Amino acid sequence: MLVLKRTTYMIAILSIILSCAATLTPQQRLLWGANVYNAQRDLYLEQVLDPEITGEERAALKVNPKLITPDMIRPDLTDEQRKILRVKKEILVELQDAIEISDGYLKSGGTPPVEVQNQITDQINRLLALIGD
């Protein structure tokens, strides 16, 4: 188990290094950020929804998470898991903001400032560090 955990950390660190190594165009970085956001948002919902909720109801809740009530949250989440999921939600909120700001610049024919582009990478790196926890 410890070896697997260490492997996970190593992959996380490697991926962070890789993400800094090569340069992406602003469009490529935005696509990367949007794909990560969409996948991690889906995963968050999978992680918090009670496994007993299945089929059409589950699909509807994933489309509109506002319909999720506290009794639909999986009851077996530990305090540690809840803590990680709370941080994950914060990161997803910030990642979505950075993605939409960057998209706004590109849609208007401009180039997002470096700080805005770096926000996408920074939030993904935070997400990776959190995943490896």
Add this chain to the structure above:
Amino acid sequence: MTVSAVLIGEILVSILQVIQFRARAAGLADEEVNKLLDDAMARVKASDANDLPDV
């Protein structure tokens, strides 16, 4: 399969997915990127991370 094994599998998949998404984006020409961006951004804009349930 134990819960821990499932969790570790999930973690590895997530990390590999992030790397894969990046490698894929880096290898695409502008035209292809723009095409894929339309779909990906439509999903981003249809969602609001603030609406994700609190735990």
